[in-house]
Amino acid sequence: DSGVTQTPKHLITATGQRVTLRCSPRSGDLSVYWYQQSLDQGLQFLIQYYNGEERAKGNILERFSAQQFPDLHSELNLSSLELGDSALYFCASSPPDGDRGYTFGSGTRLTVV
Amino acid sequence: GQNIDQPTEMTATEGAIVQINCTYQTSGFNGLFWYQQHAGEAPTFLSYNVLDGLEEKGRFSSFLSRSKGYSYLLLKELQMKDSASYLCAVDTGGFKTIFGAGTRLFVKA
Numbered sequence: 001d002s003g004v005t006q007t008p009k010h011l012i013t014a015t016g017q018r019v020t021l022r023c024s025p026r027s028g029d030l031s032v033y034w035y036q037q038s039l040d041q042g043l044q045f046l047i048q049y050y051n052g053e054e055r056a057k058g059n060i061l062e063r064f065s066a067q068q069f070p071d072l073h074s075e076l077n078l079s080s081l082e083l084g085d086s087a088l089y090f091c092a093s094s095p096p097d098g099d100r101g102y103t104f105g106s107g108t109r110l111t112v113v
Numbered sequence: 114g115q116n117i118d119q120p121t122e123m124t125a126t127e128g129a130i131v132q133i134n135c136t137y138q139t140s141g142f143n144g145l146f147w148y149q150q151h152a153g154e155a156p157t158f159l160s161y162n163v164l165d166g167l168e169e170k171g172r173f174s175s176f177l178s179r180s181k182g183y184s185y186l187l188l189k190e191l192q193m194k195d196s197a198s199y200l201c202a203v204d205t206g207g208f209k210t211i212f213g214a215g216t217r218l219f220v221k222a
Contacts, residue, residue, distance in 0.1 A: 002155065002157075031208075033210075035212075041214060042200070042212045042213055042214035042215055043156070043200065043202075043212040044212075045209060045210065045211060045212070048208050048209070050208070055208040056208040056209045058209065088153075090155060090156075100158065100161070101146050101148070101158030101161055102146075102156075102158065102210070103158070104155035104156050104157070105155060106154070106155050107154075107155055
């Protein structure tokens with residue numbers, strides 16, 4: 001157990017639907033990052049939050065949104081889902097000093113049918 | 114633009130040494146990470162290089178040359194459990210870390 005909790009582990013849904021992925025960071029970490037990993041592809045950075053505030057944005061689609069709550073857990077909302085959104089979605093957290101890298105959760109495998 | 118290049122796949126023999134290279138061209142650079150990722154699992158942190166030179170950590174070592182935009186991960190005394198993808202990632206500053214596509218390493222007996 002890495003200390004970063006992601007739910008659900010698996011999600012199967014139909015095109016056009018909306019889903020919410022949840023992440024609780026490791027205790028003491030203020031930063032939360034969301035990444036998308038499609039089959040045989042690298043991790044694509046989506047968005048980062050620090051202590052409730054959005055800090056950085058990657059190539060996140062307008063159909064996707066995220067937020068970090070006062071208790072530091074984060075949610076990634078994916079709407080108007082398309083087949084191409086099928087992927088592993090990872091959440092990671094990090095402490096204020098970044099030289100220990102990110103701690104990743106076990107991911108949510110999203111399948112859009 | 115941001116570009117991180119790694120070989121797609123490598124194969125090595127149990128007990129041997131393998132070097133996985135990474136070259137990068139990014140708009141900013143604070144440091145370079147290496148992560149290990151087994152299939153279907155989360156990446157796990159291996160190393161972080163900020164300054165030029167070699168950092169050794171047990172069987173794994175990581176090297177960085179900032180002037181050349183180059184890094185490598187060296188794995189010694191390979192074991193079957195080292196079969197995994199190895200991800201090179203650059204902290205570009207601005208709170209963004211960009212990942213390469215990863216190198217899939219196969220260790221054979």
